[in-house]
Amino acid sequence: MEIKDLLNPEGNNEGNKKEKESPLKSLELDLKFYDESIKEVALEIISEGISEYPIFVAHQHELNLGEPILDKEELNTSWSIHASTIEEFTEKGLVQPDKRDRFEKQYKDPYAFMCVFVIVPEGANFVFYPYQ
Secondary structure: OOHHHHHOOOOOOHHHOOOOOOHHHHHHHHHHHHHHHHHHHHHHHHHOOOOOOEEEEEEOOOOOOOEEEEOHHHHOOOOEEEEEEHHHHHHOOOOOHHHHHHHHHHOOOOOOEEEEEEEEOOEEEEEEEEOO
C-alpha cells in the first residue's frame, strides 16, 4: 500500500475538504523530515545483522513496540517513530508466523524504501515510503 492510498482512501472528495484533514498528511511531512535518520537506522539494523526487515512504527500516542528513535515532543513534529523488525512483529503476534513469508516477499528494497507501520485511531497498516 502506498501512503497516498491512505491519505484519501475513498477518492477525491473535494466537497468534504472542510471536514477534519487526514493526520496522514502530517505523517508524510514528518517522514520527509525524518528521511535521513530513518534510512541510517534501517541500514544499521541490516548491517549489524539484527534483521533484514526493519520496520518503523509511526504513531501519535504512547506505544510499547520497538525502540523509540524520533520523538515528536523533542522534535516538535506530529509523529513519533519507533524502530522494530519483522522478528519483533512476529514475536508479538502482529504478523502471524504463517504470514511472515508473504510479508517478506512483499517487502520492498530497504535501501530505497522505508517500511512504516502506521497506527491511527481507525487502525494500522504497512506503508512503503520512498527515501528522498
